[in-house]
Amino acid sequence: GGAMTDPKGDRSKGPSEQDDPDLFTRIVDSDEKGVYVSGAKAHQTGCINSHWIILMPTIRLTQNDKEYAIVGAIPADVKGLTYIYGRQSCDTRVMEGGGDIDLGNAKFGGQEAMMILDRVFIPWDKLFMNGEFEFASMLVERFTCHHRRSYVCKTGLGDVLIGAAATIADYNGVPNVSHIKDKIIEMTHLNETIFAAGIASSHQGHKMKSGVYLNDDMLAQVCKHNVTRFPYEISRLAQDIAGGLMVTLPSEKDFRHPEAGPMLKKYLVGRKGVDVENRMR
Secondary structure, rough: EEEOOOOOOOOOOOOOOOOOHHOOOOEEOOOOOEEEEEEEEEEEEEEHOOOEEEEOOOOOOOOOHHOEEEEEEEEEOOOOOEEEEOOOHHHHHEEEEEEOOOHHOOOOOOOOOOOOOOHHHHHHEHHEOOOOOHHHHHHHHHHHHHHHHHHHHHHHHHHHHHHHHHHHHHHHHOOOOOHHHHHHHHHHHHHHHHHHHHHHHHHOOOOOOOOOOOOOHHHHHHHHHOOOOOOHHHHHHHHHHOOOHHHHHHOOHHHHHHOHHHHHHHOOOOOOOOHHHHHHO
């Protein structure tokens, strides 16, 4: 897990200027064996199923921020590390116990958590930056260069959503209506534009003195910029194609109910030959 994002507190102030010094992760103590760090890391995607966490600075640092200039590796179950699991809008529906439909990706679903570090120990051989504040900015830029190019993965989700939108249009009996086809074409165009920027960033990569390759920075930023805009439009178009049921659909528990279930299956039918449960899924 790449733990870069700190809570940040007052965004107009740097790490050493905050009223609470723990709003950015920092070294609080050291001994002959290593250092001890405290602070927090927010928005940590996948940290729960990581084996190791790499702690990194999140912004440009100054001389006054030396204690925050830290890069180090910690085991995901290290003493002093607390995870606070993130919440999602459909959590309560998942907990109703209706079956598997409302679970989404039941076995391999993603998650977010906040990580709280309370005097977490890092041995010297797992410490890769220790006060070298002048390199923090370069580290952040190079990390985000790789990271923002990696947002090309969102196009895989886009492919699934486009396929689902085309399927529901078929279930509703309108796969050949012109405005439906135009929307699916637009969704595909937006999705492939994200993909193109990510692939181009890699293709334009260059070899550095160390022998490591760095992808094209500008195209990586374009890929990220596309991801901050296009998936929302793709989702909007998918909802437009699917209709209001997309957001008002009863839960799986209701579909399994002995009284409500048959009524829902009667009134939520699509075109002939389509199973109502398939439409629900």
